Structures are given as structure tokens and as C-alpha cells.
Amino acid sequence: MVRWPDEEDRLLQLRETGAPRLLFVEAGREPPLSDDCLEDWVRVPVDERELRARVNALTARAEHHGLHPEIDDDGLLRFRGRWVDLPPIERTVATALVERFGAVVGRDTLTRRAWPEQRPTRNALDVHMSRLRRRIVPLGLGVRTVRARGYLLQAVADRGADQGDGARWPT
């Protein structure tokens, strides 16, 4: 929650971190234009119901949007309040995937990260990926392979537009 325009620097800071934020816009002022889904505003004086509705909408969006998994200080992979412990190699691979969550990470990138010195056969990565896949299912995470390119970590039941079949429900 940020007052606007009083706390502009705090707003910029929050934008950087990607945290959801609600602006309290001073009477007679205009809210700043933003294309960020995790930013919204209300005008002061604030209507109680309006405030609650905006906060609810923001948090709902935040849950669907800016939710990132992370590898914490203990090496645990955390997501949506749940966690799993990962063996060293899988953790390295998972770290690389988490760093580029939602984007493709090349096979060679992952291979170099996991085996900086000598590299084993090709399937070694596949095997670890396969095992990682099984392990992160309880977190609601999934690894999608992008053929000839690499792998992509994402939340399952999340937009990915599965080709083929399966449960498809809009939004």
C-alpha cells in the first residue's frame, strides 16, 4: 500500500521487486499510468468495500501471476507454501530453471551448469529431468520440453496451451 504521489520512490521500488501494490491516490490527483497487472489504485477518501474488493482482486491476480518458485537458503525448492528437497544435481538443474521461470533453458546450458567439468552422455540430463519431474509434481510445478531447444519450468494447470487434449478450461 502506497500513498500517491507522496511515496513515489517506494512505488518505484515495489515495481522493481514485482510486488503487488495498491495506490492511495490523493484527491485531485491522477493515478500514474502503468501496464503492470499487479498495480491498482483507489482514491482517498477510501470506501471500505471498494478497498476490500480491490485488494481481493489484486491478490487473486498476484496468485495467478507473479508467483515464482524459489530455491531457499537450505536448498529447498519452495512453491505455493510447499517444498521438496532435491539432490545436488537436480537442485542445480532446478535452480537454472527457476532463474528463468516460464522461459526456455537450453539443454546445453543445463548440462554445463550441472557438470561444469566433464559431461556425461546425453541421456544423463534426461534422466535427471525425468526424476526432477516426478519430484516437483506435488508442488504444482511441471517441466515442459521444447523440442530441440530445451526445457521450461512452469506451474501446471497454468497457461501453457497444451496441445493435444486433456483438461482445458479457459483462463
Next chain:
Amino acid sequence: MVRWPDEEDRLLQLRETGAPRLLFVEAGREPPLSDDCLEDWVRVPVDERELRARVNALTARAEHHGLHPEIDDDGLLRFRGRWVDLPPIERTVATALVERFGAVVGRDTLTRRAWPEQRPTRNALDVHMSRLRRRIVPLGLGVRTVRARGYLLQAVADRGADQGDGARWPT
């Protein structure tokens, strides 16, 4: 622009198509909770400035958020937050179509883009187009044929409605 809760069915329809929408919430009613970034609301009676600000924010989000498909750095075709992976040839074809989204791209243009050197048999492009069509359905995209001219990429609004001929600019 939708009145709420009067035009609930229209709202559902707009949600399906992914169009940005602004709800006019009746006094004393609560806006529906949605995690969709392209949905917002104002309360009636509407303050003029507030309305303009909300509309501006919505359109800004809509533009940034992909009312327009794109091929991202990883070669993925993204649209409305969803994505599909495309094989090389289909990707080049799709790239050409995305570059001129909503406009016709000639068959020969597409053929030259896909096969700069030699060209295969007559229906090679058709086959790839057919496969591309199937693949982009989950994104809500569709390729339309403009006979004797080429193809046209567009968002499919809703299954079944208009099917006129000649120039048309849906949505």
C-alpha cells in the same frame, strides 16, 4: 464495457474471447472476483476522470499483455498468456503471419520465407499451414484463407458467427 450484474452472460463471453472489459458495477453490488488482468470495474455513477483513468490503464495492460501474438526469444508463439512450441518451418511461417497480423500474406511470400533455396512440391505449404492451424487453436488464433491471395492470421472471436466474404476486420 459491460453492465454488472445485468449483462453477466456478455461478460462471460468476453472473458472467453480474452477481450479487455470494464464493468459498470451497480450501486450496492460487489464486482465479481477475477484474476484476469484485462478485467476491471468502476462503480456507477461514474466519475468521468476515474473512468478515463481505468480505461487507459486497461488498454495499456492490454497492449503490453498481448492482444497481439508474438514469437518470443525462445521461438515460442505467445498469445494472451498462453504459448505453443512450433517446429522450425511452421515457426517461420507463423513469424511472417505475425508480422502482418490481421493482414494477408501471400503464398509465395510464405513459401520463400520457409524455403529460401529450393521449394518442395505444391502442397507442402498447405500441409504446414494445416498443421499450424491445428496447433494454434488452443491459443485462440486462426488462419484464414483468402483465395488466390494468401493467408491471414487472426484471433478467433467465437466459433460460428459471421462468415462473409471480402474484406473483414473482426473484433
Next chain:
DNA sequence: GGGGCTGTTTCGGAGCGGTGAACGGTGCGT
């Protein structure tokens, strides 16, 4: 020595690109 971690082999299967063929629609020539 048992359980978890790691690497290799192996094989089944999916994805891709090109061709041929079947089908239907459109327009043209006679």
C-alpha cells in the same frame, strides 16, 4: 549393508518434414 544419488544402456514412442493421394469447391472454356 541399506538407502539415496548418479551415470549408462536400451528401447519404445513422439515429433518433424516431405510426398502422394483423396476430396471438395471455384472458376474457366467450349
Next chain:
DNA sequence: ACGCACCGTTCACCGCTCCGAAACAGCCCC
């Protein structure tokens, strides 16, 4: 009007590459 050539769509098929997971075998460290 009729037949016919042509265009566009889709399916089936083949050769090929790539990926996935199971099975098996060393390894380390409590």
C-alpha cells in the same frame, strides 16, 4: 450447362531425429 483443370485442405505414410523412462549397475555416506 457441362466438364475439366486448378486450388486448397486434410489424411496416410515413410524416413529421420529427438526425447522419456525403465532397468541395470557403481558410488558414497551415514
